[in-house]
Amino acid sequence: MQRADQNALREGISLRSLVDEAGRAVAAEISSRFPNAKRVAVLVGPGNNGRDALVAARYLREEKRSADLFGTANRHDEIAPLQVFHGGKYDLVLDGLWGAGLSRDVEGDAEDVLRKAEDSGRPIVSIDIPSGVDGGNGQIRGYAPKVDLTVTFVRRKPGHCLLPGRDHCGTIVVAPIGLSETAMKEAAEPFEPVFANEPSLWLHHAATPLTAHHKYDRGHAVVFSGGMSRTGAARLAALSALRGGAGLVTVFSPASALLVNAQHLTGIMLKRCEDGDLDVLLEDKRLNAFVLGPGFGIGDRAKAMALTVLKAGRRLVLDADGLTSFRDHASRLFEAARQCSDSEPQLVLTPHDGEFARLFPDLAGDLRLSKVDRARHASRRSNAIVVLKGADTVIAAPDGRAAINATGTPWLATAGTGDVLAGLVAAQLAQKRPSFEAACLAVWMHGKAAEHFGPGLISEDLPHCLPAVHREIVSLAMDNAH
Ligand SMILES: NC(=O)C1=CN([C@@H]2O[C@H](COP(=O)(O)OP(=O)(O)OC[C@H]3O[C@@H](n4cnc5c(N)ncnc54)[C@H](OP(=O)(O)O)[C@@H]3O)[C@@H](O)[C@H]2O)[C@@H](O)CC1
Ligand SMILES: Nc1ncnc2c1ncn2[C@@H]1O[C@H](COP(=O)(O)OP(=O)(O)O)[C@@H](O)[C@H]1O
Numbered sequence: 001m002q003r004a005d006q007n008a009l010r011e012g013i014s015l016r017s018l019v020d021e022a023g024r025a026v027a028a029e030i031s032s033r034f035p036n037a038k039r040v041a042v043l044v045g046p047g048n049n050g051r052d053a054l055v056a057a058r059y060l061r062e063e064k065r066s067a068d069l070f071g072t073a074n075r076h077d078e079i080a081p082l083q084v085f086h087g088g089k090y091d092l093v094l095d096g097l098w099g100a101g102l103s104r105d106v107e108g109d110a111e112d113v114l115r116k117a118e119d120s121g122r123p124i125v126s127i128d129i130p131s132g133v134d135g136g137n138g139q140i141r142g143y144a145p146k147v148d149l150t151v152t153f154v155r156r157k158p159g160h161c162l163l164p165g166r167d168h169c170g171t172i173v174v175a176p177i178g179l180s181e182t183a184m185k186e187a188a189e190p191f192e193p194v195f196a197n198e199p200s201l202w203l204h205h206a207a208t209p210l211t212a213h214h215k216y217d218r219g220h221a222v223v224f225s226g227g228m229s230r231t232g233a234a235r236l237a238a239l240s241a242l243r244g245g246a247g248l249v250t251v252f253s254p255a256s257a258l259l260v261n262a263q264h265l266t267g268i269m270l271k272r273c274e275d276g277d278l279d280v281l282l283e284d285k286r287l288n289a290f291v292l293g294p295g296f297g298i299g300d301r302a303k304a305m306a307l308t309v310l311k312a313g314r315r316l317v318l319d320a321d322g323l324t325s326f327r328d329h330a331s332r333l334f335e336a337a338r339q340c341s342d343s344e345p346q347l348v349l350t351p352h353d354g355e356f357a358r359l360f361p362d363l364a365g366d367l368r369l370s371k372v373d374r375a376r377h378a379s380r381r382s383n384a385i386v387v388l389k390g391a392d393t394v395i396a397a398p399d400g401r402a403a404i405n406a407t408g409t410p411w412l413a414t415a416g417t418g419d420v421l422a423g424l425v426a427a428q429l430a431q432k433r434p435s436f437e438a439a440c441l442a443v444w445m446h447g448k449a450a451e452h453f454g455p456g457l458i459s460e461d462l463p464h465c466l467p468a469v470h471r472e473i474v475s476l477a478m479d480n481a482h
């Protein structure tokens, strides 16, 4: 915060005017979203979050609403002690206790008053972030209420995007308040910005096919199939790669599984790939993005094939069994990724927490690290894009960029949806999008596909929802162009 102030001052903006803008923006949101909230209780903290609250109270009063102040510190005669707050008397509670400066657990009178506010059933609006949520990592420090609306400034912080914090914020509104992205970026994360995974991150890399394009312009993705009784996962990934936009998709299958794969594939091609065949198959340079792992089986064969693909300079999504196969040989994988990556990482790892712990046990076990920290450290170490999955999937690049995803529904917690994601990432890599943006786009699309389907989703449904997601992207791109 201090750094934000200094940057703001350097840009010729005073702290006073920032606080004024912040408070005004909060009051404006309350006016437009809660027009009938005539009696407002304002919780005022000891720092700038509390200052924002005092300004908001002033603006609310100008609109003929009452604003009673309750606070932790005696900064103002009019502020009553927190203990006398009674939620039932008010139409709305404005939470301005702590924001970016939260430095220890919320307890005592502050915890009591936040609980009372929540129990009153009245809407709660938080300034910057619900008091008690750590803006840096989304963890709850002691106690934090679940609020209806959070008005934050300039852009979302990690605590708004990561769980459990995200679940406490309600609707999030970002108010500009006249502070530049640069000043804010330097203030919050001086070297390594964290983004919400929103279209502005990748829309300029999400071009749809041009009139003159043929299928090879859209890339040729390959998915490795497992043995005879384990072929479904590869076909899910392959269908998703084709629906995701790759021009061609081929399943590489062991001889024993050719028949079963052939019975289920139509638009997707099939090739035999036994251990000795891969080098020859890789002579076709148009095969440019591979998926290895879904249903593949754990062991030396997975390792050898993954390393061969990387050595041939192809882009590889390593998922599921592919990740687990490197449990005791992670450094070999990371070194291969280093050698084949030039400016762009060629390898994308898509672990869930369990798979992550197999490749990065020290990072998984370090409780001081946020999910963003874990993904970032892992990405640097592995020279790969890391997609650390979950309801708040984090995508990280070796250069320090990180994005937190918010699309999707809990219905994604069903078998096979990770296989679909792996295929979707490969589709974006096959279309030659930059690796970080490709992964961010795929994760966003995956979540959107789930949202389009709604309740009752199983993994097979996801690829069929992708055309609707493509339409959404086309429409976003058109809006952006105007
Ligand atoms: N970024 C920007 O550009 C802009 C930011 N703005 C606003 O500024 C806010 C950040 O302000 P801030 O830095 O003053 O911190 P804030 O959250 O008010 O709290 C610090 C105070 O709380 C205390 N304290 C901490 N934890 C505690 C606990 N658990 N229990 C009890 N006390 C605790 C802490 O005490 P200390 O640790 O120093 O002993 C200190 O006194 C930000 O969220 C946004 O609303 C806008 O105005 C405009 C532009
Ligand atoms: N509760 C949830 N909310 C949103 N997305 C989820 C949730 N649970 C899982 N997902 C997503 O579903 C996918 C599950 O992948 P994974 O665990 O690899 O499953 P599988 O191995 O069965 O394919 C990931 O993309 C993950 O981010």
Ligand SMILES: [K+]
Binding pocket: 049, 095, 096, 097, 098, 099, 126, 127, 128, 129, 130, 131
């Ligand atoms: K707050």
